[in-house]
Amino acid sequence: MLRGTMLLTGANYTSKVLGMLYVIPFYALVGEAGGTLYSYAYNPYQIFLTLSSLGIPMAMAKFVAKYDALEDHATKQSMFKSGMMVMMLMGLVTFLTMFFSAEWLAKLFLPDDDLTNSVEDAAFVIKMVSFSLIIVAPMSLIRGYFQGHQSMEPSAVSIVVEQIVRIAFLLAGAFIVIKVLNGTIRQAVGVAAFAAFIGAVASALVLLAFYRKHKPKMEHELEASQGTLTFPKRDKYQELLSYAGPFILVGVATPMYQMIDQFTFNRIMSWIGKAEVSEDLLSVILVYGHKLVIIPVTLAIGLAMAVLPAITKAYTEDNTRLYKHYINQAILIVVLLVLPAAVGLSILSEQAYGMLYDVEKAVNYGGSLLGYYAPVSLFFAMFTVSAAVLQGINRQNFAVVSLGVGLLLKVILNFPLIFIFEENGAVFATGIAVLVASILNFYKIHQVTHFKIRPLYRKSLLIAILTFIMAVVVLIVRWLVGLPFGIEASKTKFLVQLLVTIPIGAYVYLWLAYKTTLLERLLGDRVKRLSKLFP
Numbered sequence: 001m002l003r004g005t006m007l008l009t010g011a012n013y014t015s016k017v018l019g020m021l022y023v024i025p026f027y028a029l030v031g032e033a034g035g036t037l038y039s040y041a042y043n044p045y046q047i048f049l050t051l052s053s054l055g056i057p058m059a060m061a062k063f064v065a066k067y068d069a070l071e072d073h074a075t076k077q078s079m080f081k082s083g084m085m086v087m088m089l090m091g092l093v094t095f096l097t098m099f100f101s102a103e104w105l106a107k108l109f110l111p112d113d114d115l116t117n118s119v120e121d122a123a124f125v126i127k128m129v130s131f132s133l134i135i136v137a138p139m140s141l142i143r144g145y146f147q148g149h150q151s152m153e154p155s156a157v158s159i160v161v162e163q164i165v166r167i168a169f170l171l172a173g174a175f176i177v178i179k180v181l182n183g184t185i186r187q188a189v190g191v192a193a194f195a196a197f198i199g200a201v202a203s204a205l206v207l208l209a210f211y212r213k214h215k216p217k218m219e220h221e222l223e224a225s226q227g228t229l230t231f232p233k234r235d236k237y238q239e240l241l242s243y244a245g246p247f248i249l250v251g252v253a254t255p256m257y258q259m260i261d262q263f264t265f266n267r268i269m270s271w272i273g274k275a276e277v278s279e280d281l282l283s284v285i286l287v288y289g290h291k292l293v294i295i296p297v298t299l300a301i302g303l304a305m306a307v308l309p310a311i312t313k314a315y316t317e318d319n320t321r322l323y324k325h326y327i328n329q330a331i332l333i334v335v336l337l338v339l340p341a342a343v344g345l346s347i348l349s350e351q352a353y354g355m356l357y358d359v360e361k362a363v364n365y366g367g368s369l370l371g372y373y374a375p376v377s378l379f380f381a382m383f384t385v386s387a388a389v390l391q392g393i394n395r396q397n398f399a400v401v402s403l404g405v406g407l408l409l410k411v412i413l414n415f416p417l418i419f420i421f422e423e424n425g426a427v428f429a430t431g432i433a434v435l436v437a438s439i440l441n442f443y444k445i446h447q448v449t450h451f452k453i454r455p456l457y458r459k460s461l462l463i464a465i466l467t468f469i470m471a472v473v474v475l476i477v478r479w480l481v482g483l484p485f486g487i488e489a490s491k492t493k494f495l496v497q498l499l500v501t502i503p504i505g506a507y508v509y510l511w512l513a514y515k516t517t518l519l520e521r522l523l524g525d526r527v528k529r530l531s532k533l534f535p
Contacts, residue, residue, distance in 0.1 A: 011156035015163040015298075022167040023291055026192065027357050029174050034185045036279045039286040040109045041125040041193050043262060046255040048098045049136055060144035080145050084138055091137030095130050102126035109262050121186040129193035135200040142207045146214075154210035158203040166199025253387075253403055253437075254294075254380060257430050258286055260410050265426055268418045281365060281423040288357055289370040296341035296377040297384065311392030323393070324451045330385050331442075332522050335460050338381045340467045340509050346374035347474050348501060351494040363489050365423070373427045379434040386441035398444045406437030462518060470509040477501045510534070 027035060060083055106122035143155040173191035177183035261282065269278035284290075314323035345352065350367025357366065383406075387399040410433040417425030446453065481500045485493040513519045514534045519527040 011159040014160050017295070018163050018167055019291060022171060023288060024356055025171055026174060027288070029171075029178050030185050030188055030192075033279060033283075034189050035287040036283040037121055037125055037185070037189045038192060039258075039283065040106065040122040040262070041129045041189075043255050043258050043286065044105055044126065045098070045129045045132075045193075045196070047259065048094050048130070048133060060141055064145055064147075080141075083141050087138040087141045091134045094137070095133040098130040098133060099127050102130070110266070121189075124186060125189050125193045128190040129196055131194060132196035132200045135197065135204050139200060139204040139207060142204075142211060146207075146210070154207055157210070158206040161206050162199040162203035165202035166195045169198045170195035253383060253406075253434075256403075256407055257410055257433065258290070260407070260414060261285055261426050261430075264411075264414050265418065265423075268415060269423070272419060272422065274422065277365075280361070281369065284353075284366050284369045285373065285423070285426055289353065289366065289373050292345060292352055292356075292370060293373050293377045294380075296338045296345070297380045311389060315393050324449055326392075327389055327445065327449060327451050328456055329522065330389060331382075331456060332459055332463075334378075334381050334385050335463050336513070336518070336522055338378050339463060340470055340505075342375050342377045343467050343471050344474060344502070344505055345377070346371045347471060348478065348498060349374060350489075351478070351497045351501075354489060355491055355494040355498060359489050359491055359494065362494075369423055369427065372424050376427065376431040376434060379431060379438055382438040383434055383441065386438055386445060389445055390441060393445070393448055395444060395448055399441065402437040402440040402444075405440060406433040409433040409436055459518065459521070462516060463513075466509055466512045466516070466518070469512060470505050473508045474501055474505040477504050 023035075030038070060080065063079055102123040103119065105126055106119045109122055110119050139158075143158065146152070146154040170192045173195065174188040177188040177191055178185075265282050265285070266275070266278045269275060269281070274281075311323050311326050314326060349371035350362050353366040353370050354362030383402075387396075387402075390396055390399050410429050413429035413432060414426060417429045419425070421428060445451070478497050478501045481497045482493060485496070510519070510530075511534050514527065514530060519530075
């Protein structure tokens with residue numbers, strides 16, 4: 001489970017870091033208005049992407065893990081072939097739906113003519129990003145198939161290749177449009193959106209190469225299969241879809257929270273007289289700040305992908321001790337790594353935003369808004385992992401209930417909190433909503449499995465104490481490093497503060513975690529190899 005987590009997390013982190021770095025030249029080319037225009041297309045695209053898959057890729061991972069444990073290879077292969085046909089059809093249907101509803105969606109996002117971007121601009125970009133749905137849906141099914149076999153390498157490689165190709169096309173295309181052809185921001189962002197299709201094609205080719213490599217082994221398993229397909233196809237589909245339904249909603253959790261902001265933020269900010277800065281602030285929440293906040297969550301995404309087939313297999317084999325151990329480890333690994341990352345990002349929010357984007361805007365609003373947003377990453381991570389655990393123990397339907405409660409809270413709280421706290425209110429509403437949804441998930445998991453809370457509480461408390469010590473060190477080092485530069489903010493000052501403070505903060509935290517044997521208890525004996533780093 002840990003190996004799979006590290007592979008997928010490494011791939012996702014590489015992808016997210018690349019996704020964060022490309023925003024620097026992209027921001028220089030298209031500015032905040034261009035970034036917001038991009039988000040108008042990308043957030044609904046994420047929802048359509050999840051709908052195009054019907055939750056089947058992750059459901060396929062669970063289905064494959066279960067029947068692999070039962071050694072019924074014929075059933076899992078039959079389901080994989082059927083699922084591929086469904087995914088190809090769904091990819092085409094969702095592409096056509098998104099393409100032809102682009103103008104309607106754009107009107108929902110842009111209620112005010114005083115905003116920088118027009119309805120026509122947003123509709124054009126939505127149409128451009130929709131093409132990738134044709135490829136991504138069937139491609140994601142192949143990833144789910146490999147993950148069900150606890151083979152994470154194909155997914156990891158394809159994720160990185162997809163991101164590299166997408167970013168290369170995105171930046172080259174936007175540069176040519178703006179600098180060579182003297183085109184408009186709308187055209188540049190449209191090309192950037194179409195890059196998702198090019199990246200998806202590259203990723204699909206990588207996955208097909210892995211599939212061909214593993215095909216002889218799969219055929220051998222099929223010949224030796226103990227499965228006799230004794231139950232009808234209809235029953236298989238019902239089982240797969242019963243897994244898939246909750247995956248659809250859990251998969252769109254983050255974009256759904258963002259969509260609520262897209263529908264409401266500009267309107268409420270206009271009502272309180274801040275329409276002229278509304279899109280700039282929204283770009284921090286939806287694009288530029290979110291790129292940074294989602295990086296700690298990446299660990300949880302990799303862990304969820306790895307823990308689902310592992311828990312499913314242990315649960316299918318009725319190995320109570322093992323799946324309880326997996327649940328405890330999954331929760332603690334998230335707290336161990338995401339909590340300090342979230343706190344560190346919150347403390348260094350002004351430096352991170354200013355270094356990557358714009359110093360003046362970081363000082364005025366970007367840094368403080370990111371500082372409030374950063375802790376929400378822990379709640380997103382907890383929800384992601386807890387939803388995967390629920391699916392592993394066949395309680396996936398409850399994830400729908402918890403998500404529904406969270407979204408309802410977000411809708412209810414958004415209006416009053418934005419009125420009271422302005423742009424920060426949207427972040428507060430998201431944080432409260434996701435935290436409540438996560439607590440509900442953990443309550444259900446404990447109700448079903450009765451995993452031990454006391455050791456979990458003790459270790460989490462220790463992690464919180466270590467994080468507090470790290471935070472104090474980071475604050476002191478940040479202040480000391482900034483002294484020679486005076487009170488004026490600059491990219492040089494921010495860069496030096498980040499380069500010095502992050503390694504020191506990370507080292508202090510890991511040193512404390514190693515000396516208290518916390519790392520060894522959570523990650524195993526292999527961490528003893530770090531003894532040279534922590535004398």
